[in-house]
Amino acid sequence: MSLDVTALRQQFPILKTQIDGKPLIYLDNAATTQKPQAVIDALVEFYTTCNANVHRGSHHLSDEATRRYEKARTTVARFINANVNEEVIWTSGTTESLNIVAHGLAQKLQSGDEVIITEMEHHANLVTWQQACIKSGASLVVIPISEDGELDLAKFKAALNNRTKLVAFPHVSNALGTINPIKEMTAMAKAAGALVSVDGAQGIAHGGVDVQAIGCDFYSFSGHKLFGPTGIGCLWGRKDVLEDWPIWQTGGEMIADVEYQQTTFGTLPFRLEAGTPNISGAIGMAAAIDWFMGLDQHAIQTHEKALLTRANELAADMQGLRLIGTAKNKVGIMSFLLDGAHPADIGFILDRQGIAIRTGDNCAQPLMKRLNIPGTARASFSIYNTIEEVEAFFRALKKAQTMLA
Known part of the structure; x- marks a missing residue:
């Protein structure tokens, strides 16, 4: 059974947000996930009744x-x-x-x-x-x-x-x-x-x-x-x-x-x-x-794996991109560096294109020191993300790479 991501996305009001006239692509789910209307309604209902x-x-x-x-x-x-x-x-x-x-x-x-x-x-x-x-x-x-x-x-x-x-x-x-x-x-x-x-x-x-x-x-x-x-x-x-x-x-x-x-x-x-x-x-x-x-748990896991698989395919084809963390068993978190680019600059350019990611040490400074890097850019996928968003993310990355070259 496949996940109807289009219908799922309709339950998240914030996903209709525009950033500088561009549709929001939210890829910071490891920091916090967005909230479906059912959760928002539960909070409002408690305070009103x-x-x-x-x-x-x-x-x-x-x-x-x-x-x-x-x-x-x-x-x-x-x-x-x-x-x-x-x-x-x-x-x-x-x-x-x-x-x-x-x-x-x-x-x-x-x-x-x-x-x-x-x-x-x-x-x-x-x-x-x-x-x-x-x-x-x-x-x-x-x-x-x-x-x-x-x-x-x-x-x-x-x-x-x-x-x-x-x-x-x-x-x-x-x-x-x-x-x-x-x-x-x-x-x-x-x-x-x-x-x-x-x-x-x-x-x-x-x-x-x-x-x-x-x-x-x-x-x-x-x-x-x-x-x-x-x-x-x-x-x-x-x-x-x-x-x-x-x-x-x-x-x-x-x-x-x-x-x-x-x-x-x-x-x-x-x-x-x-x-x-x-x-x-x-x-x-x-x-x-x-x-x-209430969601099909198998379909969710299949969808999340598909998002990471597509991201890995695109990453493998992109010159100058280095993945940080390539364990065989992973969730949909992609930490990376671009040659010659500071993660904060990558995040800024992506934000101007409506794409939200995390940059920095991810509250894991000793790990960054162990890996001998200052930090990373991190895209983290969730059930409401789409393959099209993953592909748009990599198009934006290539644009950032060109601007920062």
């Missing part, structure tokens, strides 16, 4: 807001195959989710312990563990990648030992597009007795995330990478791990009993959710998941 705080009021609006908010948690739990709803912790996004884990881990680590990460990390999945190790006296161990952007699994396995307390790695590299073998890596880490934290920011939008099948202890992701609102995300964690995980923030919502000299914290999931939550964001995220799961 039942805006109230949750878990607090004794009136109809609060009851209805609470019902929708907790229904959204159920939607997320079902989407990732959590065992119970209590394993889904609402956060502001992947970064906060990872910080919850790292903040707690810092209190458990001690000198001599080790945390393993990889050379391909986003800063959110590097600085968090770096700081946890600095605070605790533990060591941060970094696993190398190959020139094509694949993790060295032999060195990963060799680095695991009885001092390894946690292993953290991305499901998908935001800078390279590499899909890591996370089930295999998780099994290796668990065999060594380590906790496993997966940065799922780039993996969540490609379907098929099953935390039970992965076998990890934590999986973090954001709504805005999955056609949902910004400012909302989730930390999934195994219930037996989260039940005694150190408290991240304190305030309302997460309390069972308070006296002036001591506090008893509540049960999951609320013990890790302090303050008034992003209620509309959670509802919007659930709307995005419902919308996404």
Whole structure:
């Protein structure tokens, strides 16, 4: 079954935008995805019909807001195959989710312990563990990648030992597009007795995330990478791990009993959710998941692969273009350089032609240093992009190449 991309695009109002009189070609989906009308409608409907705080009021609006908010948690739990709803912790996004884990881990680590990460990390999945190790006296161990952007699994396995307390790695590299073998890596880490934290920011939008099948202890992701609102995300964690995980923030919502000299914290999931939550964001995220799961998942994956395949064909025919990240197993992320051109200049010229891409270090400075490059230009494709847009992107690239020669 093929994907009706024309009909799909009609559900995204922003795709009708004109940039300097040219139709928008949005190729910055790894940074954030656009939102279908179903998500926009869910946000508007909440604020127009039942805006109230949750878990607090004794009136109809609060009851209805609470019902929708907790229904959204159920939607997320079902989407990732959590065992119970209590394993889904609402956060502001992947970064906060990872910080919850790292903040707690810092209190458990001690000198001599080790945390393993990889050379391909986003800063959110590097600085968090770096700081946890600095605070605790533990060591941060970094696993190398190959020139094509694949993790060295032999060195990963060799680095695991009885001092390894946690292993953290991305499901998908935001800078390279590499899909890591996370089930295999998780099994290796668990065999060594380590906790496993997966940065799922780039993996969540490609379907098929099953935390039970992965076998990890934590999986973090954001709504805005999955056609949902910004400012909302989730930390999934195994219930037996989260039940005694150190408290991240304190305030309302997460309390069972308070006296002036001591506090008893509540049960999951609320013990890790302090303050008034992003209620509309959670509802919007659930709307995005419902919308996404209503699509033919096989057709989506086939379409995304076709977009990357066509981009690779055109890249192979273009003189002076160097791909950064050529792993065999990739999502639709194409990072590249043009001979003699700074990525920022490429981005500026493409923008004048209505094409939105990302330029810079992709929040992965150590990776750029490892590759000995200042940064990249990055085009990232999503389900509403077309083959025609990929071809227009390369025509614009050739124009930029001529202007910058």
